[in-house]
Amino acid sequence: DQQVKQNSPSLSVQEGRISILNCDYTNSMFDYFLWYKKYPAEGPTFLISISSIKDKNEDGRFTVFLNKSAKHLSLHIVPSQPGDSAVYFCAASAPGGGADGLTFGKGTHLIIQP
Amino acid sequence: ETGVTQTPRHLVMGMTNKKSLKCEQHLGHNAMYWYKQSAKKPLELMFVYNFKEQTENNSVPSRFSPECPNSSHLFLHLHTLQPEDSALYLCASSQQGYNEKLFFGSGTQLSVL
Numbered sequence: 103d104q105q106v107k108q109n110s111p112s113l114s115v116q117e118g119r120i121s122i123l124n125c126d127y128t129n130s131m132f133d134y135f136l137w138y139k140k141y142p143a144e145g146p147t148f149l150i151s152i153s154s155i156k157d158k159n160e161d162g163r164f165t166v167f168l169n170k171s172a173k174h175l176s177l178h179i180v181p182s183q184p185g186d187s188a189v190y191f192c193a194a195s196a197p198g199g200g201a202d203g204l205t206f207g208k209g210t211h212l213i214i215q216p
Numbered sequence: 217e218t219g220v221t222q223t224p225r226h227l228v229m230g231m232t233n234k235k236s237l238k239c240e241q242h243l244g245h246n247a248m249y250w251y252k253q254s255a256k257k258p259l260e261l262m263f264v265y266n267f268k269e270q271t272e273n274n275s276v277p278s279r280f281s282p283e284c285p286n287s288s289h290l291f292l293h294l295h296t297l298q299p300e301d302s303a304l305y306l307c308a309s310s311q312q313g314y315n316e317k318l319f320f321g322s323g324t325q326l327s328v329l
Contacts, residue, residue, distance in 0.1 A: 104258065111256075136317055145220070145306055145320030146259075191259065195316075203249050203272065203308075204318060206259040 105129045106194050108207035116215050121179040123210050125192030128173065132194040136204065137166060137177045140189045149190070150177070179212075187214045219243040222307050222321035229297065230329050237292040237324045239307030245319070246312055248290040250282060253304040253323070265290060266312075297328045 107126045115121045123137075133154040138146035152159040152166045152175070159166050165178045179186055189211050193204040220241045229235050241248065250262040264272035265284040279301075281293040290307055304325050308318040 106258065134316075138320075143225075143322070143325075145222075145308075145322045147320070148317045151317060203251075203261040203264050205261075208256065208258045 103128070104207070105132075106192055106205050106207040108190075108192055108210050110210050111208070112211040112213065114213045114215060115182050117184060118181045121177075121182045121186065121212055121214070123177040123179075123190050123192075123212065125175050125177075125207055126173060127175075127192075127194050129194070129196060129205075130173070131196040132205075133197055134195045135166070135168060135175050136193045136195075137164075138191040138193060138206075140191065140209070146191055182212075182214045184214050184216065187212060220307060220309055220319050220321035222305075222324055224324055225322065226325045226327075228327045228329065229294070231297060231299070233297075234293070234295040236294065237305055237307075237326075239290040239292075239321055241288055241290075241307075241309040241319070243309055243311075243319060245309035246287050247310045248284060248287070249308040249310075249318060250290065250292050251306040251308060251320075253306060255303075259306065263292075294326075297326075299328050302326055302328045 136151040137149040139149045140146040150161050150164045168175045189209045191209045192207040223238045247266045251259045253259050261274050262276045263282040283291040304323045306323045307321045310318045
Protein backbone atom coordinates (compact mmCIF):
# COMPACT_ATOMS: atom_id res chain seq x y z
CA ASP A 103 0.00 0.00 0.00
CA GLN A 104 1.38 3.37 -1.00
CA GLN A 105 2.18 5.56 1.97
CA VAL A 106 3.03 8.61 -0.15
CA LYS A 107 0.65 9.46 -2.97
CA GLN A 108 0.96 11.91 -5.81
CA ASN A 109 -2.35 11.60 -7.58
CA SER A 110 -1.55 13.78 -10.57
CA PRO A 111 0.80 12.00 -12.99
CA SER A 112 1.24 15.20 -14.96
CA LEU A 113 0.57 18.92 -14.74
CA SER A 114 0.81 21.56 -17.45
CA VAL A 115 1.35 25.21 -16.45
CA GLN A 116 1.98 28.34 -18.46
CA GLU A 117 5.33 30.05 -18.03
CA GLY A 118 5.16 32.80 -15.42
CA ARG A 119 2.17 31.29 -13.63
CA ILE A 120 2.14 29.38 -10.35
CA SER A 121 2.70 25.60 -10.35
CA ILE A 122 1.13 23.69 -7.46
CA LEU A 123 2.11 20.07 -6.95
CA ASN A 124 0.28 18.02 -4.36
CA CYS A 125 1.19 15.07 -2.18
CA ASP A 126 -0.78 13.07 0.38
CA TYR A 127 0.53 10.62 2.93
CA THR A 128 -1.03 7.99 5.13
CA ASN A 129 1.65 7.24 7.73
CA SER A 130 1.11 9.55 10.70
CA MET A 131 4.63 8.76 11.89
CA PHE A 132 6.19 10.70 9.02
CA ASP A 133 7.85 13.83 10.40
CA TYR A 134 10.14 15.01 7.62
CA PHE A 135 9.10 15.71 4.05
CA LEU A 136 11.11 16.47 0.96
CA TRP A 137 10.62 17.34 -2.67
CA TYR A 138 12.98 16.11 -5.35
CA LYS A 139 13.24 17.12 -8.98
CA LYS A 140 14.32 14.73 -11.72
CA TYR A 141 15.33 15.37 -15.30
CA PRO A 142 15.47 12.51 -17.82
CA ALA A 143 18.63 10.38 -17.61
CA GLU A 144 19.63 12.02 -14.33
CA GLY A 145 19.17 11.10 -10.69
CA PRO A 146 16.72 13.00 -8.48
CA THR A 147 18.08 16.21 -6.97
CA PHE A 148 16.93 17.65 -3.66
CA LEU A 149 14.75 20.73 -3.93
CA ILE A 150 13.27 21.67 -0.57
CA SER A 151 12.23 20.03 2.69
CA ILE A 152 10.01 20.68 5.68
CA SER A 153 9.91 19.32 9.20
CA SER A 154 6.59 18.48 10.82
CA ILE A 155 7.11 21.22 13.40
CA LYS A 156 6.60 23.77 10.63
CA ASP A 157 3.75 24.40 8.24
CA LYS A 158 5.67 26.36 5.63
CA ASN A 159 9.18 26.55 4.25
CA GLU A 160 10.31 28.89 1.52
CA ASP A 161 13.40 28.94 -0.67
CA GLY A 162 13.38 31.45 -3.50
CA ARG A 163 10.66 30.55 -5.98
CA PHE A 164 9.83 27.34 -4.12
CA THR A 165 7.53 27.06 -1.12
CA VAL A 166 6.38 23.88 0.57
CA PHE A 167 3.23 23.86 2.71
CA LEU A 168 2.41 21.13 5.20
CA ASN A 169 -1.06 20.43 6.57
CA LYS A 170 -0.56 17.73 9.19
CA SER A 171 -4.22 17.31 10.06
CA ALA A 172 -5.02 16.60 6.42
CA LYS A 173 -1.78 14.65 5.89
CA HIS A 174 -1.17 16.79 2.85
CA LEU A 175 1.71 18.80 1.51
CA SER A 176 2.11 20.92 -1.55
CA LEU A 177 4.94 22.51 -3.50
CA HIS A 178 4.38 25.94 -5.00
CA ILE A 179 6.65 27.25 -7.74
CA VAL A 180 6.20 30.88 -8.66
CA PRO A 181 6.84 32.13 -11.22
CA SER A 182 7.19 28.92 -13.23
CA GLN A 183 10.06 28.81 -15.69
CA PRO A 184 10.82 26.50 -18.65
CA GLY A 185 13.70 24.91 -16.71
CA ASP A 186 11.19 23.76 -14.09
CA SER A 187 9.86 21.16 -16.53
CA ALA A 188 10.78 17.87 -14.84
CA VAL A 189 9.34 15.07 -12.73
CA TYR A 190 8.79 16.08 -9.10
CA PHE A 191 8.85 13.46 -6.35
CA CYS A 192 7.43 13.88 -2.89
CA ALA A 193 9.24 11.89 -0.19
CA ALA A 194 8.82 11.34 3.54
CA SER A 195 10.59 9.74 6.45
CA ALA A 196 9.68 8.68 9.97
CA PRO A 197 11.83 8.90 13.10
CA GLY A 198 13.69 5.75 13.87
CA GLY A 199 16.84 4.35 15.28
CA GLY A 200 18.55 3.70 11.99
CA ALA A 201 18.88 4.64 8.35
CA ASP A 202 15.46 3.90 6.93
CA GLY A 203 15.77 5.81 3.72
CA LEU A 204 12.91 7.80 2.25
CA THR A 205 9.48 6.72 1.05
CA PHE A 206 8.68 8.24 -2.33
CA GLY A 207 5.55 8.98 -4.32
CA LYS A 208 5.21 8.06 -7.99
CA GLY A 209 6.04 11.56 -9.14
CA THR A 210 4.28 14.33 -11.06
CA HIS A 211 5.54 15.36 -14.47
CA LEU A 212 5.43 19.16 -14.61
CA ILE A 213 5.38 20.71 -18.05
CA ILE A 214 5.91 24.45 -18.34
CA GLN A 215 4.47 25.82 -21.56
CA PRO A 216 5.86 29.00 -23.15
CA GLU B 217 28.44 16.83 -10.44
CA THR B 218 26.30 15.48 -7.63
CA GLY B 219 29.12 13.85 -5.69
CA VAL B 220 27.63 10.39 -6.27
CA THR B 221 28.94 8.53 -9.31
CA GLN B 222 27.36 5.41 -10.74
CA THR B 223 28.75 3.08 -13.40
CA PRO B 224 27.80 1.89 -15.89
CA ARG B 225 25.10 4.32 -17.02
CA HIS B 226 23.48 1.67 -19.19
CA LEU B 227 23.61 -2.12 -18.99
CA VAL B 228 22.05 -4.82 -21.11
CA MET B 229 22.33 -8.36 -19.82
CA GLY B 230 20.91 -11.79 -20.45
CA MET B 231 19.14 -13.76 -17.76
CA THR B 232 22.14 -16.04 -17.22
CA ASN B 233 24.73 -13.26 -16.95
CA LYS B 234 26.43 -11.97 -13.83
CA LYS B 235 27.14 -8.27 -13.65
CA SER B 236 27.81 -5.64 -11.00
CA LEU B 237 26.71 -2.04 -10.56
CA LYS B 238 29.13 0.33 -8.89
CA CYS B 239 28.51 3.45 -6.85
CA GLU B 240 31.03 5.85 -5.35
CA GLN B 241 30.30 8.90 -3.22
CA HIS B 242 32.74 11.76 -2.72
CA LEU B 243 30.74 13.58 -0.04
CA GLY B 244 32.13 12.00 3.10
CA HIS B 245 28.75 10.47 3.91
CA ASN B 246 28.25 7.45 6.13
CA ALA B 247 25.07 5.95 4.72
CA MET B 248 24.49 4.56 1.24
CA TYR B 249 21.36 3.24 -0.44
CA TRP B 250 20.16 1.31 -3.46
CA TYR B 251 16.80 2.30 -4.94
CA LYS B 252 14.93 0.81 -7.88
CA GLN B 253 12.74 2.89 -10.18
CA SER B 254 10.39 0.99 -12.46
CA ALA B 255 8.12 2.65 -14.97
CA LYS B 256 5.09 4.33 -13.34
CA LYS B 257 6.10 3.19 -9.87
CA PRO B 258 7.55 5.04 -6.90
CA LEU B 259 11.23 4.74 -6.14
CA GLU B 260 11.57 1.55 -4.13
CA LEU B 261 14.15 1.26 -1.39
CA MET B 262 16.20 -1.94 -1.78
CA PHE B 263 19.14 -1.80 0.60
CA VAL B 264 20.61 0.55 3.18
CA TYR B 265 24.13 0.56 4.57
CA ASN B 266 24.98 2.74 7.55
CA PHE B 267 28.63 2.91 8.54
CA LYS B 268 29.26 -0.09 6.23
CA GLU B 269 26.69 -2.23 8.05
CA GLN B 270 23.57 -3.34 6.21
CA THR B 271 20.61 -2.00 8.15
CA GLU B 272 17.81 -2.59 5.67
CA ASN B 273 16.94 -5.29 3.17
CA ASN B 274 13.55 -4.44 1.83
CA SER B 275 12.47 -7.99 0.90
CA VAL B 276 14.70 -7.96 -2.15
CA PRO B 277 15.17 -11.27 -4.04
CA SER B 278 18.51 -12.97 -3.50
CA ARG B 279 19.44 -12.50 -7.16
CA PHE B 280 20.38 -8.99 -6.02
CA SER B 281 23.39 -9.00 -3.72
CA PRO B 282 24.76 -5.75 -2.24
CA GLU B 283 28.30 -5.16 -1.06
CA CYS B 284 29.68 -2.18 0.85
CA PRO B 285 33.45 -2.50 1.34
CA ASN B 286 33.76 1.00 2.83
CA SER B 287 31.68 4.12 3.41
CA SER B 288 32.50 5.49 -0.05
CA HIS B 289 31.73 2.49 -2.23
CA LEU B 290 28.63 0.43 -2.83
CA PHE B 291 28.08 -2.42 -5.26
CA LEU B 292 25.03 -4.29 -6.44
CA HIS B 293 25.86 -7.75 -7.79
CA LEU B 294 23.33 -9.14 -10.22
CA HIS B 295 22.85 -12.76 -11.27
CA THR B 296 20.13 -14.74 -13.03
CA LEU B 297 17.89 -11.69 -13.32
CA GLN B 298 14.44 -11.71 -14.85
CA PRO B 299 13.09 -9.36 -17.55
CA GLU B 300 10.86 -7.70 -14.92
CA ASP B 301 14.04 -6.57 -13.14
CA SER B 302 14.64 -4.11 -15.97
CA ALA B 303 14.57 -0.68 -14.32
CA LEU B 304 16.63 2.33 -13.34
CA TYR B 305 18.82 1.52 -10.34
CA LEU B 306 19.75 4.53 -8.27
CA CYS B 307 22.43 4.83 -5.64
CA ALA B 308 22.20 7.50 -2.96
CA SER B 309 24.11 8.63 0.10
CA SER B 310 23.42 10.70 3.19
CA GLN B 311 25.44 12.08 6.07
CA GLN B 312 24.35 9.85 8.90
CA GLY B 313 21.34 7.98 7.62
CA TYR B 314 18.86 9.40 10.10
CA ASN B 315 15.90 10.98 8.34
CA GLU B 316 17.74 13.44 6.18
CA LYS B 317 18.05 14.32 2.54
CA LEU B 318 19.64 11.89 0.17
CA PHE B 319 22.02 12.69 -2.64
CA PHE B 320 21.47 10.55 -5.72
CA GLY B 321 23.67 9.38 -8.54
CA SER B 322 22.50 9.45 -12.15
CA GLY B 323 21.51 5.81 -12.06
CA THR B 324 22.13 2.70 -14.15
CA GLN B 325 19.46 1.90 -16.72
CA LEU B 326 19.30 -1.89 -16.72
CA SER B 327 17.68 -4.00 -19.42
CA VAL B 328 17.37 -7.74 -18.90
CA LEU B 329 16.74 -9.72 -22.08
